[in-house]
Amino acid sequence: MKVGDSELFPAMVKQDHYTGCMEGTAPTRTQGGKGAIMQLIERKIGRKLVWIVCDLHTNELPLRHLIQELDGKTLSHNRWSCPLGKMLDSASELEISLSFERNTVGPPLVELAHTFIVAVYLLDCFNTKVKSSFSKGPRHVLFYLEFLGSQPRKVVQSVEQTARRSSWYAHPEAVLQTMLCSKDEEERRVAVKKIMDMRLTSGSGHDKSVGDDSFRVRETPEINLDAKTLSDLIDLDNIQAGSEPPLTCSLTSVQVRAFLDNLMYVPAFSSHSQSIEHCVQQVSEASSHVYSQEKKEGYIRAQVVSREVMSRNRSKKDMFSVVCSNTGS
Template identity: 30%
Template sequence: MLQSYHLKCKNLLKSHPKIPENKLKEFRLGSKVLFDIAACKCRDLLQCACPKNKKIPLREHNFITDQRTARQMVIGGIDVCTTKQITRSLKRKLLREKSASNQPKVTKVSTEILSSSSGSECTQSDCEEPIQIQSRASSINSESTSIKTAVDYALLSKTCDRFGVSDRAGAAIASVVLQASTSQVIDKNKLRRERKKTREIITSQQNESLVPALYFDGRKDQTSTISEKDGKRYRRRILEEHISLIKEPDSKFLGYITPASGTAKCIEQEIFNFFMNKDISMDGLIAIGCDGTNVNVGKYGGIIRMLEKRLDRPLQWIICLLHMNELPFRHLFEHIDGTTSGPRTFSGSIGKELENCEKRPIVHFQHIPTDLPELSTEDISTDQKYLYKIVEAVSTGTFPNDLANKSPGKMSHARWLTRANRILRLYVSVETPSENLITLATYIVRVYAPVWFAIKTHPCCKDGPRHLFKLIKLTRYLPTTLKNIVDPVIQRNAYFAHPENLLLAMLTDSQPHIRELAARRILKARSAKPKKLRLFQLPEVNFNASTYYDLLDWQENITEPPILKSVTEENLRLFVAQKGEGELNLLRLPCHTQAVERAVKAVTEASATVCNRTAREGFIKAQIDSRKSMPKFDSKKDFYP
């Protein structure tokens, strides 16, 4: 390099003293880049067209540019941070290469199968109907060689953006297509036919012959329908009531009914017709679960009562305890702060401040002691996690910074859990809270949240009376004026204080003599042999009881739990003879209806997407089947079993 430069100098001196000015200037400029040994000589490094092995790394661009111009930078010591970064990058590259060698064979697939032309119209079905994943990577031929080819994901990314598909759903769909090892192009009609076929297969495989417990709930949904006019078909939306039905104890979705009206008689008739049309026997039905609305639990004309009269036998009444836990809180809030003034507005001062409470800074607040049960927050919803954490924070007086930045949940008149979250969030943001705000926050921390999470940790119907007693016991701190608001609400909804439910709790008590006493009372109730179908009546609750089995007066007429019909009298007498030692086999049913609420949500989504009843049920069951085969898709390890 130096010899070459020296030779240029000698050649230039041959023209002395008449050396051209431009050549002299060029020679002098050459001395400044004498030691620029980079293979890339491009002036614009970002637009460099050199081969990859000759390109200057991006991290060196600033230094090279400086050395070719101002030359203010100097080479220093070893950059420890950058060295570690390069080392980690190399390790990741090695891991990717190792992982690629273990991946199944994948051929190049055009992502155009997930896209349509930009000028095509997007129908409601195409836009709203989510694609279900029915196959897993286990179907890949294990003998395939490990070949990984490049796939252009740009078009897939655009398609996902166009149709509003989430990253998770888009990755799942693309993974199924790549797994299939095919290069065939499919259109929406083929996919629609396959989905229809899959739904029919799943529906035919999930027929039930026996339902021990039926849980139901419903709502009015915006429902997609097809109407015909002048030989053309049009899609439109109508408001239609849907009642979702599930089988317990395994929370299996059975289907839904569409009653012509919301009366108990109409709904009960539709439930019976559903069982007959599906060829499901009602002979084994022993329990009914629902919320405590009057159309369900009316003493003479409710749905449960009418089913009992149709079957001519009593059923176990399991009325949702989570709904029941909200009712005293709701009445207390309305008594203190007033009722609502619109679909999203309140008439009271506290309710008006709840909308933007999460934007307020956290201030010093007075802690409120509580006794929360230990609970794993992994299997509960985001709103419930927030409630658990904010109650912990209020009880300790220390509010975590990350909790302050989280949302307490959407504001809705129908969601009392998120309203409790927002009341506590408002409480920790006000330096001098009002007496009304303190009263509500104290009730949430001391009563509402502990009972809610006690129900979540012990969800079996045998624990229902214990949860009811806990609610009554925790509310005794209230002044008389507020107890006069709360106690009538508890009395009207004390379904788990009925002897049929109390005997279940006593039969599974931790004390042997209580279990023995329960068995004796069941035997006594059997010996009475009632002449007519019993009428389910709420007992007068003893609010001063010291234990859950003292909630009622046992001198009144006692009937045995229908859920124990399968337990023979011989087994009960043996249980008494053993002084309550041992255990009787009982059907474990939930004391709440959250599984039905999930089914209601699924029916609502299907109603807006699919246009006929059979397709909707297949759509929902395909969703459930997909979730069972792949519960989550957060990373590639969730896709490969």
């Protein structure tokens, strides 16, 4: 739906905080800056919402930046900006020198990229897919930083700024929400204390008061690259006013303090938007084969039915069933 859609905003205004969530895929267009889509929606309905930014982008953007840093930007499908890439068009015209001797200075650049992919990117990608709840987002940031610290200094320096900018789940709202959902009593205690301090500062600290859910400009704070715990990931002592998690803003102070003894349970919204991207890919593929809306829908439905019919060999038992059905035994 468009930002100005007449049906979208009345529906969102009526919804409570548990359904007041937004998921974004393209970080710059959806959540970055005062004019981004997520900020515009919050301004329109007059309250803050839970932000669910695709967690996979936090992992993908540093890798993309590292490859560009090592190999240069791709100018087109067959043109490159790095020194060697610029020579590819004329490489066949160069004279062959039989006396050429190879000189190496440091590890090959491709080895740096390969090590980063295997030791950081793939591990974090798998971790995000397995623990996909948005309440795990800040822990994914810690997981990523832990493996990033094992990389050579050249690699860390190349991706450091990108990693800082793309750590959207390091926002105080997300960190405090994760701590409230933690099984660790100490983490819950810290989160409850910070929320109550914010309420006292805003003058709403009495037992029956609720949190401030008014609109705010959302800015991700500086992160500690050496952090090992959520408390050390950001400076919780200097977080901006109005950083209380949206899901606790509708709760009274008594209800918030109850999380000291029992962890908070939240809906298991996905922290990544790969399912949405799959839907977009399906529609794009259908559009390239058929024209009318009816035929596009039929094309997609046919694909879904075909995949349901196909066997899924997730275990030895499934494979054994396929063999038995084919052999008639």
